[in-house]
Amino acid sequence: MTLAPERPTTATPTAVVVAPPGLEREQWLDVRRAGVGGSDVAAVLGMNKHRGPLEVYLDKVGELPDDLPRSPELDEAAFWGTALEPIVAEVFAARTGLHVADGPGTLAHVDRPWMLANLDRVVLDPNEPSVPGLLEIKTRSAYQLDEWAEGVPDGPALQTHWYLAVTGYRRAHVAALVGGNRLMVHRVERDEQLVEHLVQLVGDFWQHVLDRTPPPVDGSAATAELLAHLYDVQPDAVTLADPDEVLPLLDQLAEIKQREQQLADERRVIENQLKAIAGEAEIVRCRDEVAFTWKQNGTFAAKRFAAAHPELAARYAHLTPALDTKSLATDRPDLYRAHRARRLLVPTAKKGNK
Incomplete structure (x- = not known):
């Protein structure tokens, strides 16, 4: 008689602890490479402007160079996000009346150990102590106030639902400190259809990692920047490429450039017609509303000014x-x-050479 393997003890309805909190950074990075975490999901789906699927793949297989340029602005934002997290959690608890506890460390789905989660906090409602949830904490620029006023933006929403998928929790709260002085709190209920969709899509990506097959190169700015810094360039080195792969891409590129030029010409015609309608006016109104403006507030023509007023140009010139x-x-x-x-x-x- 063969006994079924004993199911591990879970810390949440569907997750086990695979690493304690407070790990050294290198240890924590090793744990992250064993699966896909919440901060990876938007990038895997091509919805993160700072990272793309290819970068996540290279990170997971240990082939991402250590010397890739890092954004000082993103590092600074990450620093303040970490520093302010305890304060945001404390204020969230005070304003909502919910109990907040530290996350248990790195969690993995009990049946799909590649599904990882690092919860900011666990939430307990005194009125429903048997139904815990999670709290995701964000700090964001004041410029994003409108986005957060309407709900949880796509990136944090995907991360939150990924954590619901890993933990098995039914609900989450997302607390965002926006502009340093506005706390926006949203409750997120588990969407089972979205969970299944995420697991399928991210599971397909993880299979690429297991098979050591890079995902298709996408068109994101993040991937373009990655490719620009990924390789040590060998001057005048030559790669012999498969014509069946390269030539169709070149044909597509040429066609796109032709369409771009055609659209640029069409746009210029329409813009010139609108400028002719405006004439000397800066504001054009239709039906008691501003239809468009043509104001003299664009880039200053420094060379033209210097040619027309050389003495004034010399007076206002300075060395930098x-x-x-x-x-x-x-x-x-x-x-x-x-x-x-x-x-x-x-x-x-x-x-004649085609």
Whole structure:
């Protein structure tokens, strides 16, 4: 008689603790690479402007370079998010009357151990002590106030529902400190259809990781930036590519560029017609509403001003420190090249050569 393996003791309805809180950063990163966490989900789905699916994949398989440029602004935002988290949790508890406890560490789904979660806090309602939930805490810029006033934006909403998927909890609260002085609180009820959809999509991505098959390259700005810094460029090195792969892409690129030029020409015609209607006026109204404006508040034409008013230009000119890139390129060509951006150039097809 073969006994079924004993089910592990769960810390939540569907999750077990796989790492305690307070791990050293390197240990914590090792745990994160064993699965997909809440902060990965939006990136995996192509909905994170700072990270794309390819970067998450390379991170999980241990092939993401350590020297990729990091955004000082994002690092600063992350610092203050961590520093303010206890304060936001305390105020949330005081204003809602709910009990808040620290998260238990890194959780993994009991049946799908690649599904990971690091909860900011666990929430207990005194009126329903047998129905715990989770609290996700965010700090955001004042410019995002309108987004948070309407509900939880897509990225945090996906992260929150991922945590519901991992833990088996039925509800969550998201508390966002917006602009440093506005606490926006939203309650999120578990959407079973969304949970199933997330598990399917993210599970497909995780299979790419297990198979060591990179996901398709997407069109996000984050992936473009990653590709620009991913490789150590070998000057004048040549790659022999499969024509069946490259030539259709070049054809598509040429077609897109042609459409872009056509649209730019059409747009210019319409804009010129509107400018002619405006004439000397800066504001054009239709049906008691502003239809469009053509104001003289664009980029200042410094060269044209200097040519027309040389004496005034000399009076208002001032010297600013500037890097002498020409001398740098001459003296240290290796460093100069290493800090140049990579450009994708497609040779113009010659007439009669198709």
